[in-house]
Amino acid sequence: MGHSGSGLRKTRELLALCDCNNFFVSCERLFRPDLEGRPVVVLSSNDGIVIARSNEVKALGVKMGEPFFRVRPLLEQHCTAVFSSNFQLYEEVSSRVMAVLGRFTPSMEVYSIDEAFLELPPSGMDDPFCWGAALRGTVLRETGIPLSVGIAPTKTLAKLGAERAKKDRVKEGVRTLLPGENLDDFLSAFPVDDVWGIGRRWGDALKKRGITTVLRLRDAKDDWVEKRMGVRGLRTVWELRGIRCIPIEEAEKPQKSIQSSRTFAVPLREFSPLAEAVTEFALTAGRRLRAQKSRASRLTVHIGTSRFRDPWYGRTAEIPLGMPTESDIRLIRSAVEGLAMIYREGYDYVRGEVTLLELSSAETFQLSLFDPFDDRSTALSRVADRLNREAGRQLLRPALLLGEKEWRPRRDSHSGVRLEDLSNLPVLSS
DNA sequence: TCTGGGGTCCTAGGACCC
């Protein structure tokens, strides 16, 4: 294809990927400046696995997704600070970071809780590196969160740039890959599965065929790639060549599915605690459904035993909801009905899940000739949302869910920090 | 003893229709 040794295709457009470093750890450190330079981890729900690591913990060889119980001795040996996850805090910090980023660009896509793609403004084109460094400095100063920034013509290249910037920890955390630059050395230093869009499976398959580095993937033949990896693989390859195939999507679209699931703190055998849990999942999903002004036409319920124990049992029930609904009462009734269809006695269930599908707009939806219109229970659900939001906690909820529940996930090391609570602020001197 | 929780998109194959 003649790409070997070639630079990037000329383009006048550049974009930046901004990635918050060790984001959840950085959030916890905002309120614990004493933990700067010390090993810190943040755990998933139920304190099950490690989902964020400070650089010190990465240096110990602890992997993302590692079960906590397995690395606990090592972490304790190094006096690691351990936090249960506090997503309320992370979401709030995230929106502040995004607000600062928004001041630097005419167009941006919030890609995840800790990442955003920004279109470079004309003012940044003369000296992209300088623009990136200023952006990074402002975010750090105003929010306390350190970023890595990659600047390139395409998203896929910008991702690689940010990754390099993060690992090298040089040059102000900014790495540019500009049109005309020869990237052969840069790309050959990355294993192929470091590329955004290449996961474990495809990574292994590519390596087996001798495509071990990103450089080799960039120079692979189009028809070969498309045959094995489909159009998504082909897009990735073109993006590595500097051709933009994945645009910045500024408008935030409503989600197409909403899922609420948890691993239980203890295995559940009986029907009634499972029904409680499923009720809670339906309620959580319903709240998020109404928050994005949607209705759902289909609901699925899933329960399962541990994947790490034999024999495994898991089933999913599907309940059509008829007319699109946003009523908690209907969601809960359907979820429990589904649970009854799949529940079997004699198993230790460790996980449950409720998913809402076929979402449509709450404002305009298809009425049904046969199903009753549920505007009264919809109104009730909306009132509950408002009361609970204003109270800042679950003021109004089904009696079934009152009191302590054995299945509620553990979070033994929760910092309890809330941004609205001034008493959480660290004291500078006393 | 102890192993997360959320999403998206693409593709292949079957059902169905003309």
Add this chain to the structure above:
DNA sequence: TCTGGGGTCCTAGGACCC
């Protein structure tokens, strides 16, 4: 004996992401 050729819609499963 010889058994069309498309098109569309739907779904399950696979792959990926953070």
